[in-house]
Amino acid sequence: MSETPTNETKAARAVRRMGVVIVDPFPVVRAGLASTIGGSPGLEVLAQASSADEAIVVVANVRRSRVVVLVAMGLAGDKDSYWLIRSLRERFPGHAILGLGANADPHVVSRALFVGADGFVDKNIELDEFLAAIRSAGNEEMVIAGPAAASVGQIAEGIERRRSVGLRLTKREREVLSVAAEGLTAREIAERLGVRERTVTTHLARIYGKLGVGNRLAALRLAARSGLVSIGPTE
C-alpha cells in the first residue's frame, strides 16, 4: 500500500520533467550536451539525432507534454538546420524549438526565428544561463541567450526584410524563383512548370522589378538572404 503512491509520484515527476531532444552533427558535442542537460534537475534528454531526417523520426516518437528540441545551426546539405526548424514547426506545433549556434550573427538568428524557432541559444554562454534558457523555452517563453541578445533590433530588422520580400512575391513567382535557383535556363524552367518560355521570362522580369534588382543572380542572392529560396538543389 505504501509502495503505490511512491511509484505514482515518481511517474508523475517523470512526466513533469521537461524532455529535451538534441540535434547536432557532432557526436562529441551531442555527448557533452546530453551529459550536461541530463545531469540537471527537471530536465531529461529523451533522444539525440545527428541529421535532420533522423531528428524528424526521433521527435515523432517522443511522448512527453513539454518538449524542447535543440537544433544546432550546423546541419548542412539539402536538409539543413532551417529546413529542420521549419519542418518541426509544421509537424509539432506544441514543441519548443531552440536554435543553437556559436557566436551566431543576427542574420542567422533572424532566419532561424523566421522559419519557426522559439528562441536562440548561443554555445558561448555560461552553463547555468544555458540551462535556464532551455527551461524558459520549455515553459513557452521566448529566449535569446548569449551574444545575439545584444542584437535584438537587428534581428527584428532581418525578420522584417524576410517578411517584406516574402509578401512582395506571389506564389507563382516564388515557384519560378525557386526553380531558377537550381540554375536552369528560362526554357528549362518553363518545361519544369509546364508553361511557355515567354511566361517564365515575364515572371522573372516582374520578380526583378519587385525586388529592385537587375538580373537573376542579384534576385537569387536577395531571395536566398531572405530565406525564400535555397541556392543549390531544392529543399
Next chain:
Amino acid sequence: MAGRSHAHLSVGLSGSLARMTVVHAVVAAAHPVVRSVIELACQEADVTVTAKVETALATIAACRARTPDLLVLDLELPDSDGFKVLGDLGDEDRPESILVLSDRADGDLVLRALRLGVRGYVTKAEGLRGLSTTIRRVLSGERVIAPGLEQDAVLALGRFARRAREGAEVAADLTSREQQVLELLSEGQTMRQIATRLSISPRTVETHVAKLYRKLGVRTRVQAVSRAATLGLVEL
C-alpha cells in the same frame, strides 16, 4: 548653431578632430524639468548640449541643422510620437547615439526603438537617476536597456517573428487576384465597387472573398481586414 560654429572657428582646419573629442547633444523633452535633468546629466557626462527642444518638429530640425553626436529623446512629445522623429530622420541626420526616455515600460516599444537604431531605452520613473552614467555608456557604444525591459523586448521579438512567419505563409497562399481584393476590402470598398474596379462580376468577387476568409481563418469582413493588418498583408 552658435556652439557649433564657435567650435569650427576656434579649431580651424582640425575641426573634424575637435568633433571627435567634443560631444554635441540635442535634448528633446516636453517638460522643462525633464529637459533640465537631462541637460545636467549631459554636463556631468562632459557632453555639450547644442539645442534644447520640446516638439518633434523642432527635434528633427535641430538634428538636421546641427548633426549632433547624441540625441536624448523623450518619446512623449506634445506634437507627435518620438517614434515619428526616429522614423523621419534620414541616415545622414541620424545621430550616432540615441537615448530615449519614456513613460511606457513596454517590450513592443523597446523593440520598435531598437529597430530604429536606438542604443538606450530608460523609463522616466527609473532612468532619470543615474542618467549621466547611462549617457556615458551609450556614447561608448554600449546598449543600455532598462532592466526587465530587455527580456520584454525579446518576448516582443518572438511575437513579431511569429506574426511575420504566419503573414508570409498566408501571403504565399494568396493569388495576386485575392491580394488585390484584400487590399480593396481593407480600403472599405463594397463587393460591387470591387467588381467594377477589377472589371469582374460581383459573383466572382464573392468567390474570391470566400477563399480569402478561408485562408485567413476568419468569418467576417472586419475580421479579415484586422487579421490581414496584423499579419502585415495590408496597411490600414
